[in-house]
Structures are given as structure tokens and as C-alpha cells.
Amino acid sequence: DTAVSQTPKYLVTQMGNDKSIKCEQNLGHDTMYWYKQDSKKFLKIMFSYNNKELIINETVPNRFSPKSPDKAHLNLHINSLELGDSAVYFCASSLQTGTAWEQYFGPGTRLTVT
């Protein structure tokens, strides 16, 4: 199936640990994103890559480091995890339709930091 996939689905870890989330899309899109959805369901962009190049970097702690080995993959590494990092992280890819960038989201990774 063509889709955006991300692993793991659930991640439970302790404060101070380092963890990674992987994302892959086989839709042939050039642009990929990481979003964070908090407990109130608010969805906020963190990073965006276009063809492996970082183009959007919102106000995110530098403990978060995205890496795009190729345009089909965008991984997120988080150092020194904190309680406030607990959230659902969504990977997405997008297709430009006219002036609009339509997002295709992965299933999310629920990160719980204890």
C-alpha cells in the first residue's frame, strides 16, 4: 500500500534517555514534515524537509534533531528526553496542488516520558 509509515507506534521511556522515531513515505513526495500533537489535540509543525534539505525549523529545542537520508525518509532523534516531550508525533509528506500543500499523515507515534 502507498502510505506514510512511522515506527514505533508507541514509545515509553524515562527522562534523560535518547530515542528515535523513523518515518518513510512511498508516495513519491518531495516534502516531509514532523508535527507534534499535544494532549489538547493541538497540532504544530516542528520541521519540514524538501528533497533532503531543511526548509522549516520552528522554535523547537535543539534536543530534537531531524535527519533525512533521502527524500523518502525523515527520522527524528530526541536527546535527553523531558516530561514535556510526551505527545503524539506525526510524520507527514505533502504534495503541492496549485498554491496548497496537501498533507498526508502517518499513524503517529505516542511518546510517553516517565
Add this chain to the structure above:
Amino acid sequence: TQLLEQSPQFLSIQEGENLTVYCNSSSVFSSLQWYRQEPGEGPVLLVTVVTGGEVKKLKRLTFQFGDARKDSSLHITAAQPGDTGLYLCAGGEYGNKLVFGAGTILRVKS
């Protein structure tokens, strides 16, 4: 960063009722998208509107983009339990950046 306000935050209605969700901003957006998200899944795109005053219909769902491209509405006719979910509006900012509203949780009871 531009802000999008969605209302209502929560809506609980009976099957068969009609409803409207609003998405408002003081800023102009290049496009406006609506997504629906179900528990445990990622948001799924429902529609994109780009022209001021544009109206799009998707079965029982009607989407409208305001003339000034600052607001949008989603109207559902004869809601069904399958419509239950979180509805998110998202405005297109510069480049490929989307700004999301806080969402409307819709529950349709049978």
C-alpha cells in the same frame, strides 16, 4: 505565525441533526484545508479551498472559504455516527507551512 480559531471546541449531537464548524482568523491564507482525525490515527485530508468565496461539497459535507480568505466553515447535513471525529482546519502560510486550528471534537450519537 498566523492564528486560526475554531469553534465550537466540542459538539455532541444526535444522528440526523445538522451542524456547522467555524474556522476564523484575522489573517489572509493562501489556502484552507479541512482534515478529519479518528482516535489513534493521523489526520486525513477532506478538502482544500483556495479561492475566496469558494464552496465545495463532499457528499453531506459542505465547505466554504470566506470571500476575504480569512475564514472557513464546514457544514454537515444529517450527521451520522460515522462522522464522529476531530475536525481540523489548516491555513496555508508562506511556502509549504500549514497552521492548524485547535480542532473541533464531534460526537454523533445514534
